[in-house]
Amino acid sequence: xxxxxxxxxxxxxxxxxxxxxxxxxxxxxxxxxxxxxxxxxxxxxxxxxxxxxxxxxxxxxxxxxxxxxxxxxxxxxxxxxxxxxxxxxxxxxxxxxxxxxxxxxxxxxxxxxxxxxxxxxxxxxxxxxxxxxxxxxxxxxxxxxxxxxxxxxxxxxxxxxxxxxxxxxxxxxxxxxxxxxxxxxxxxxxxxxxxxxxxxxxxxxxxxxxxxxxxxxxxxxxxxxxxxxxxxxxxxxxxxxxxxxxxxxxxxxxxxxxxxxxxxxxxxxxxxxxxxxxxxxxxxxxxxxxxxxxxxxxxxxxxxxxxxxxxxxxxxxxxxxxxxxxxxxxxxxxxxxxxxxxxxxxxxxxxxxxxxxxxxxxxxxxxxxxxxxxxxxxxxxxxxxxxxxxxxxxxxxxxxxxxxxxxxxxxxxxxxxxxxxxxxxxxxxxxxxxxxxxxxxxxxxxxxxxxxxxxxxxxxxxxxxxxxxxxxxxxxxxxxxxxxxxxxxxxxxxxxxxxxxxxxxxxxxxxxxxxxxxxxxxxxxxxxxxxxxxxxxxxxxxxxxxxxxxxxxxxxxxxxxxxxxxxxxxxxxxxxxxxxxxxxxxxxxxx
Amino acid sequence: xxxxxxxxxxxxxxxxxxxxxxxxxxxxxxxxxxxxxxxxxxxxxxxxxxxxxxxxxxxxxxxxxxxxxxxxxxxxxxxxxxxxxxxxxxxxxxxxxxxxxxxxxxxxxxxxxxxxxxxxxxxxxxxxxxxxxxxxxxxxxxxxxxxxxxxxxxxxxxxxxxxxxxxxxxxxxxxxxxxxxxxxxxxxxxxxxxxxxxxxxxxxxxxxxxxxxxxxxxxxxxxxxxxxxxxxxxxxxxxxxxxxxxxxxxxxxxxxxxxxxxxxxxxxxxxxxxxxxxxxxxxxxxxxxxxxxxxxxxxxxxxxxxxxxxxxxxxxxxxxxxxxxxxxxxxxxxxxxxxxxxxxxxxxxx
Numbered sequence: 008x009x010x011x012x013x014x015x016x017x018x019x020x021x022x023x024x025x026x027x028x029x030x031x032x033x034x035x036x037x038x039x040x041x042x043x044x045x046x047x048x049x050x051x052x053x054x055x056x057x058x059x060x061x062x063x064x065x066x067x068x069x070x071x072x073x074x075x076x077x078x079x080x081x082x083x084x085x086x087x088x089x090x091x092x093x094x095x096x097x098x099x100x101x102x103x104x105x106x107x108x109x110x111x112x113x114x115x116x117x118x119x120x121x122x123x124x125x126x127x128x129x130x131x132x133x134x135x136x137x138x139x140x141x142x143x144x145x146x147x148x149x150x151x152x153x154x155x156x157x158x159x160x161x162x163x164x165x166x167x168x169x170x171x172x173x174x175x176x177x178x179x180x181x182x183x184x185x186x187x188x189x190x191x192x193x194x195x196x197x198x199x200x201x202x203x204x205x206x207x208x209x210x211x212x213x214x215x216x217x218x219x220x221x222x223x224x225x226x227x228x229x230x231x232x233x234x235x236x237x238x239x240x241x242x243x244x245x246x247x248x249x250x251x252x253x254x255x256x257x258x259x260x261x262x263x264x265x266x267x268x269x270x271x272x273x274x275x276x277x278x279x280x281x282x283x284x285x286x287x288x289x290x291x292x293x294x295x296x297x298x299x300x301x302x303x304x305x306x307x308x309x310x311x312x313x314x315x316x317x318x319x320x321x322x323x324x325x326x327x328x329x330x331x332x333x334x335x336x337x338x339x340x341x342x343x344x345x346x347x348x349x350x351x352x353x354x355x356x357x358x359x360x361x362x363x364x365x366x367x368x369x370x371x372x373x374x375x376x377x378x379x380x381x382x383x384x385x386x387x388x389x390x391x392x393x394x395x396x397x398x399x400x401x402x403x404x405x406x407x408x409x410x411x412x413x414x415x416x417x418x419x420x421x422x423x424x425x426x427x428x429x430x431x432x433x434x435x436x437x438x439x440x441x442x443x444x445x446x447x448x449x450x451x452x453x454x455x456x457x458x459x460x461x462x463x464x465x466x467x468x469x470x471x472x473x474x475x476x477x478x479x480x481x482x483x484x485x486x487x488x489x490x491x492x493x494x495x496x497x498x499x500x501x502x503x504x505x506x507x508x509x510x511x512x513x514x515x516x517x518x519x520x521x522x523x524x525x526x527x528x529x530x531x532x533x534x535x536x537x538x539x540x541x542x543x544x545x546x547x548x549x550x551x552x553x554x555x556x557x558x559x560x561x562x563x564x565x566x567x568x569x570x571x572x573x574x575x576x577x578x579x580x581x582x583x584x585x586x587x588x589x590x591x592x593x594x595x596x597x598x
Numbered sequence: 599x600x601x602x603x604x605x606x607x608x609x610x611x612x613x614x615x616x617x618x619x620x621x622x623x624x625x626x627x628x629x630x631x632x633x634x635x636x637x638x639x640x641x642x643x644x645x646x647x648x649x650x651x652x653x654x655x656x657x658x659x660x661x662x663x664x665x666x667x668x669x670x671x672x673x674x675x676x677x678x679x680x681x682x683x684x685x686x687x688x689x690x691x692x693x694x695x696x697x698x699x700x701x702x703x704x705x706x707x708x709x710x711x712x713x714x715x716x717x718x719x720x721x722x723x724x725x726x727x728x729x730x731x732x733x734x735x736x737x738x739x740x741x742x743x744x745x746x747x748x749x750x751x752x753x754x755x756x757x758x759x760x761x762x763x764x765x766x767x768x769x770x771x772x773x774x775x776x777x778x779x780x781x782x783x784x785x786x787x788x789x790x791x792x793x794x795x796x797x798x799x800x801x802x803x804x805x806x807x808x809x810x811x812x813x814x815x816x817x818x819x820x821x822x823x824x825x826x827x828x829x830x831x832x833x834x835x836x837x838x839x840x841x842x843x844x845x846x847x848x849x850x851x852x853x854x855x856x857x858x859x860x861x862x863x864x865x866x867x868x869x870x871x872x873x874x875x876x877x878x879x880x881x882x883x884x885x886x887x888x889x890x891x892x893x894x895x896x897x898x899x900x901x902x903x904x905x906x907x908x909x910x911x912x913x914x915x916x917x918x919x920x921x922x923x924x925x926x927x928x929x930x931x932x933x934x935x936x937x938x939x940x941x942x943x944x945x946x947x948x
Contacts, residue, residue, distance in 0.1 A: 498675055498677035498745070
């Protein structure tokens with residue numbers, strides 16, 4: 008413990024002097040501020056992100072206090088078929104997820120950017136719905152619609168008069184479907200941005216040189232979309248490797264890496280769980296690098312000069328019809344689970360195990376949630392923990408973004424950037440395991456208490472998983488902020504504080520707000536690390552949803568899900584209002 | 599009405615001397631331009647005056663008081679930026695009012711002052727418009743209004759017209775000149791466009807790699823350049839290296855030009871001659887003073903016609919008034935020419 012303290016003190020002082028040396032050279036005015044901010048961010052990241060991961064690594068490399076590769080040898084030995092099966096299943100599901108998400112995202116993007124039809128505006132809002140949907144809620148709603156005792160298979164069974172259900176989503180196909188449902192948004196957003204940037208002159212030039220439409224697709228449009236496709240593939244692959252909710256509910260007997268870590272931890276083998284975590288990190292980072300390297304080679308910079316018009320793809324009538332049909336089918340599949348979960352939330356407890364479609368509706372479930380303190384506790388917990396994570400993420404995220412973008416860092420800039428944002432790439436399961444390992448004994452970073460088993464470890468996990476979102480969004484806003492605006496403010500006679508309040512803050516506030524929005528909605532529905540860290544008194548909504556489900560109270564689970572969704576929608580709405588206000592600028596005080 | 603005094607100012611960035619020991623007095627109400635190619639240090643000089651850069655040595659005085667260590671917001675300067683640097687989240691009114699608010703001027707007065715200045719730049723009808731909705735020319739005028747409204751001691755312009763198209767540039771140029779005359783604010787104007795500097799300025803400093811090559815009125819600089827650099831930069835002069843023989847002949851490569859007798863005997867030997875394009879007159883071959891030349895290029899510009907001619911390996915740019923004679927000339931024709939020595943300057947070889 009004393010050693011820990013020394014290490015921390017060393018890091019702080021070294022970092023303070025180091026940073027002020029680097030930063031101070033370039034910015035006289037903010038030397039002290041930058042040094043303090045830098046140390047603050049560094050201590051947080053080093054202490055609560057790097058240190059736990061480091062402990063995880065060393066734990067996996069020790070047996071009974073001495074260095075040993077035993078865990079890895081056991082894990083990777085050819086006889087350990089369970090481990091190999093988990094690796095294979097995780098990778099297979101991720102590859103399938105990327106492929107199918109790519110197709111779905113491509114259809115959504117082409118239909119919503121290239122084809123005019125009534126209701127397009129509204130549907131393009133729906134298209135990003137899965138971002139707001141907590142993964143667990145998505146999984147459960149799919150289970151209720153397409154699962155073995157789900158509504159759709161039963162309805163079809165009744166219609167066909169068979170004794171067994173004709174189909175039910177289960178195992179790997181189910182997981183892939185749910186993943187595609189949750190992750191196609193990455194492809195949709197990336198590709199539609201790419202398509203919107205498509206310059207008409209490129210397409211016209213190609214046809215001017217006598218290129219056939221197919222050749223234009225292959226030689227012009229696909230290469231233009233290449234960066235978007237690779238970017239989305241990377242995100243989807245990582246998310247799929249890290250996915251926990253879908254395997255938990257659909258895997259059945261099948262093994263998956265995140266699931267393995269979870270069960271190993273539940274069985275009390277923390278050191279083996281540590282080794283499995285390291286393995287998962289290595290595999291997903293390995294694929295990440297592979298994709299990144301192969302994706303970045305051969306990407307050319309855009310050469311277009313001058314103003315460009317939006318390019319439209321040439322789509323034949325048949326292609327148009329096929330795309331639109333596929334699109335509306337997918338939208339239906341996307342909306343059905345949400346409508347179902349809303350309907351089921353009104354079902355009386357215990358009344359819907361034998362019926363196909365519920366018939367008795369009641370608001371009992373909601374009444375119980377909001378009046379019974381035991382039932383309300385998870386809601387209160389989630390709200391409180393999200394708020395704590397939100398405040399911490401904004402404070403650290405904005406400070407880190409400022410340092411990265413405007414801190415005057417030179418050579419260390421990209422390193423600092425990577426250090427600060429990498430927790431986002433680490434699966435939630437691993438974050439949880441590393442926190443358990445790091446804070447199951449008191450030390451300086453945990454305020455000399457055992458954090459494991461307390462309330463505080465949950466918001467800490469949320470914060471670590473989510474603050475990079477604020478760094479990214481705020482960093483983007485700061486990057487747009489032209490330094491000459493601050494000089495203009497100065498030349499108009501404005502001091503430091505006025506420049507910050509009237510110029511910097513209004514211009515980066517939208518970035519902060521959108522990052523904060525993502526943090527809040529993700530924290531409210533967070534499940535993956537919560538399930539490893541909660542205690543009964545600190546259980547969040549997501550954990551409670553799972554336990555309702557396990558006790559076959561579908562109505563209760565659905566009601567919690569709907570309340571969660573309503574909170575999320577409410578927060579999205581509020582942040583919209585806030586963004587609009589910010590956009591309007593300062594209130595007109597003169598007129 | 600204020601004076602700006604720059605005393606032995608130097609600025610050194612890591613390895614580059616951007617500004618080398620410049621001393622300059624700008625008189626009260628004067629419109630002073632700093633003209634030079636990109637990278638000559640002119641913008642750095644302006645930023646030193648504004649206070650965005652700290653000089654490595656030297657002092658800056660406004661109205662006799664030393665402002666070298668005073669931050670930009672307290673120097674009493676107004677600045678118009680190359681990219682305008684308008685606050686994108688504010689309306690025209692809010693942009694212009696910003697500086698007055700910083701000065702804690704009462705609201706009633708702010709309103710009146712902003713309306714007055716927006717009237718002057720003809721933007722009163724766009725008061726409530728968010729600045730991103732304005733055209734480039736309108737944004738430029740807002741930037742000028744924002745700098746003028748705080749009644750600065752010194753007004754600084756950093757290539758303010760370089761983002762406008764040609765027609766708008768000339769119109770705005772006139773407006774800036776008029777506003778400056780009307781308000782009488784001491785002005786320092788940085789540009790790389792010689793016609794801009796010539797048309798606007800009371801005095802011009804031609805700057806080159808951190809130093810002033812010449813300071814003077816537009817006509818002084820144009821007619822009597824101190825160096826071939828100035829002659830080329832301002833007049834687009836033909837720069838010719840040659841030898842001045844005692845016989846009064848100027849030998850440039852294979853081309854021998856007969857100089858009129860002039861009291862410049864000290865320039866004998868290796869010289870550089872700057873010949874303005876308009877100082878060369880094209881003639882029929884038989885009337886030529888200097889033998890025969892071939893036309894290599896012809897550019898008809900309406901009132902004038904530009905030629906490139908080659909005489910014995912020496913290439914010359916010629917600007918001629920368009921006439922029946924120039925119209926008949928085509929590329930490849932032989933032509934005679936005469937050099938008006940009053941349009942030439944001679945310097946010892948650098």
